[in-house]
Amino acid sequence: MLTSLAFLLAAHSPTQTPAPNLARFVYPLAPSLPCPPVEIDVTDSPESKVWAEQAAALVREWYGPLTQMMATDGRHPVTGQPTGRKFQPPARITLVFKKTLNVPAYCSGGTITINGEWVAQRPDDLGMVIHELSHAIQQYPRNEIDAGWLTEGISDYIRWWRYEPQLHATRGRTVPDFSRAKYTDAYRTTAVWLAFIEQKYDRRLVPTLDHHMRLGKDPMPVFKELTGKTADELWDEFKTEFK
Ligand SMILES: [Zn+2]
Incomplete structure (x- = not known):
């Protein structure tokens, strides 16, 4: 009893060094959600069937891990409080293959539409399905700011x-053209900048941004909250330190 009292007093003594913030070095995971039934539709592009089946297997395997990487449980990744919005998975995920599209793929609700011509030319691009599947799990409502670049x-x-x-470290490596690039460019430029910030400051960055996006709340204050710096300041830092 006396020992624990002494410990408590010591722990609360103002002369104690504050505990280091170690949680910022850990990527927080939400509980995994089960994958809804996955269906494929190759009516318009029957030659995509083999690729479609591989893509469906990829979705079944990675759906759970992807739901863990975002704040799908509605809990704030830093405070652990249920201040967000729980993700409700769609009844099914459908992969629709079209003969051709003017983009490699797009996602709307639980439907991912894929360009058959593209995957015939780039059969190794299954990672594109991960990008689209993450949209199927984001399902962000309209945001207070124009945040489409952050979604991408x-x-x-x-x-x-x-x-x-x-793959990113080798042939997929992103090297922004700093004479023109900005963190709002979306896609890989935004992604490599987010990775730089989370590695330097706080691994909870992306799930915390996701938490705000699920509420339709302006995500920009998150940068200052987790790093002490604004997004503009972090972009300048990235430009200087990126190798
Ligand atoms: Zn996208």
């Missing part, structure tokens, strides 16, 4: 830094 940046971050970082 988070999806590319999930793909290039959490799913296939080894």
Whole structure:
């Protein structure tokens, strides 16, 4: 009894060194959600069938891990408080293959539409399905600010830094053209900048941004809260330190 009292007093003594903030070095994971049934539709592009089946297997395997990488449980990744919005998975995930599209793929609700011509030319681009699947888990409502660049940046971050970082480190490596690039460029430029910040400051960055995005709240204050710096200051830092 006396020992624990002494410990308590010591722990609360103002002369004690504050505990180091170690939680910032750990990427927080939400509980995994089960994957809804995955269906494929190759009516318009029957030659995509083999690729489609591989993509469906990828979705079934990675759906759970992707739900863990975002704040799908509605808990704030820093405080652990249920201040957010719980993600409700769709009834099914459908992969629709079209003969051709003017983009490689896009996601709307639980439906991912994929360009058959693109995957015939780039059969190794299964990572693209991870990008689209992350959109199916984001389902962000309209935001207070124009944050579409961040939605795309988070999806590319999930793909290039959490799913296939080894590919990013080699032939997929992003080297922004700093004469023109900005963190609002979306996709890989935003992704590589987010990765730089989380590695330097706080691994909870992306899930915390996701938490705000799920509420439709302006995510920009998160940068200052977790790093003490604004997004503009962090971009300048990235430009100087990026190798
Ligand atoms: Zn996208």
